[in-house]
Amino acid sequence: MTPDAPTWRNWGGTQSATPTRVVHPTDVPQIIDLVRDTAERGGVLKPVGAGHSFSAIAVADDVQVDLSAMRGLVRVDGAAVTVRAGTYLHEMPAILAPYRLAMPNLGDVDRQSVAGATATGTHGTGLRFGGVSTQISAVTLVSGTGDIVTVGPDDPDLAAAALGLGALGVLVEITLACVPEFGLRAVEAPATFDDAVGGFVDRVAETDHHEFFWFPHTACALTRSNTRIGADTRRSGPGRVRRYVDDELLSNKLFGMLCAVGARVPAVVPAVAQLSGRALGARTYTDRSDEVFVSSRGVRFREMEYAVALHEVPDVLREVRAMIDRRRYLVSFPVEVRAAAADDLMLSTATGRPTGYIAVHRYHGDDPADADAYFADVERIMSAHDGRPHWGKMHGLDAAGLRRRYPRFDEFLEVRNRFDPARVFANRYLRRVLGD
Known part of the structure; x- marks a missing residue:
């Protein structure tokens, strides 16, 4: 655990920090010692995953704990698969393949660690499927008192620990209910x-996994509908070369160049949006689940995503479109729309209601002031519809505003008081969104 404290930056370039110390533990006893030492001196400790959160949830101004050395399979018991918490989502298919298992649903990015993805409420799409956190059946963590705590499937605290914002402890093992x-x-x-x-x-009700992308300044959208099929179905559709052209050359390299041009010359953004919206055509293909769920994201951006009641999605999107036109924002990135099943996790964005997700983005090279104003205007619309912000993405709400949106908010705070009474894990973001 050699101290090493360079400046840390997240993937999207929205957050940075210079910790007083960076540690790379390889086992649980090292984490226990670190937590107890930090608690004794009144410090703050934050675990960090792959840095794919746009919010400041993983920012560590004191001790940063990098879990990348704590990865891999622990055990398999039927369909219950336990991995070390630092394991990356993109490593899971190879871990599960020998057992002919898969994760029930995934988002379109797999660079995150399992701990980071579940702690922030990462999700895919599909009205019969919850976010990744709902796949957790047990966790083992080191609490703020330096104790090892295992929260099992029958423990009511799992509704907090499965999506804990990093506020309850350092996750060391996670058990996933696979299929x-x-x-x-x-x-x-x-x-x-x-x-x-x-x-x-209607489409999310009829289809296993449905989503769409709308390109602002256009009437163009691209829909994606995925239907679950047998694992032994032969791969079909566009070959690797065609998919490389579509997914890398068009969706990343060409799109990135167009966004860069738009950032330098904003007046061309509507034309860029028209070109982007018309460049991606129809295609049908079959493949194993993770290969279809996950997309390559090579163009860097800033993102805000809000969850609203499913039936409100159409009205909210029309309001966002009208606001963009009225305020004359020039937005080169598409708006992404997805859905998820209701769940009962305390701080899940889908807790208690079938949910629609609306994600807005700005290219990382866009004028920061203009992008911030855009996000603020989107947030006002979402707040008027009782929207809940994705914990790992940009938002401006505090504990008072969030309590009104989460019926189990105070239940989570009670669990937090037991797991981390001295607030060893309370960075500035958690103090804002959960209170002191």
Whole structure:
């Protein structure tokens, strides 16, 4: 655990920190000692994963704990798979393959650690499927008192620990409820804004996994519908070369160049949006689940995502479109729209209601003041619809505003008081969103 404290920055460039100390533990006793030492001197300790949160949730101004050395499989018991908390999501398919298992659902990015993804409420899409945190059946963590705590499937504290914001302890092992491996039949198709928005609620009810992207300044949208199929179904559709052209050359390299041009010459952004919206055409293919769920994201951006009641999604999107036109924002990145099942996790954005997710982005090279104003205007719309912000993405709410949105907010604080009474894990972000 050699101290080493360079400046840390997250992937999106929205957060940075210079910790007083960076440690790379390789086992649980090292973490116990570190937590107890930090508590004794009244310091603050923050675990960090892959840095894919846009919010300041992982920012460590004191001790930063890098869990990248604590990865890999611990055990398999039927479909219950326990991994070390620093394991990356992109490592999970190889871990699960020998057992012919898969994670039930994934988001479109797999660079995060399992601990980071679940602690922030990462999710995919699919009205019959919850976020990644709902797949957790047990966790083992080191609490703020330096004790090892295992929270099992019958423990009511699991509703807090499965999506704990890093506020309860340092996760060291996570047990996931996996499913038999499966494939997906993916259908991507262009649509109009009106069709994509107006049909969204019905399509997420009818399709295993449905989402769409709308390109501001255009009537263009791209829909994606994935249907679950047998694991042994032969891969079909565009070959690797065609998918490389679509996913890397068009979706990343060309799109990145267009965004860079738009950042330098904002007046061309509507034309860029038109080109981007029309460049991606229809295609159908089948592959194993993780290969379809996950997309390559090579263009850096800043992101805000809010969760609203599913039935409100169409109205909210129309308000966002009207606001962009009225305020004359020039937005080169598409708006992403997804859905998830209701769950009962205390701080899940989908707790208590079927949920629609609306994510807005700005290219990392855009004028920061203009991007901040855009996010603030989007947030005002979302707040008017009782929106809940994604914990790992940009938002400006504090504990008072969040308490009104989360019926189990105070239950979570009670668990936090037991797990971390001295606030060893309370960085500035957690003090803002949970209170002191």
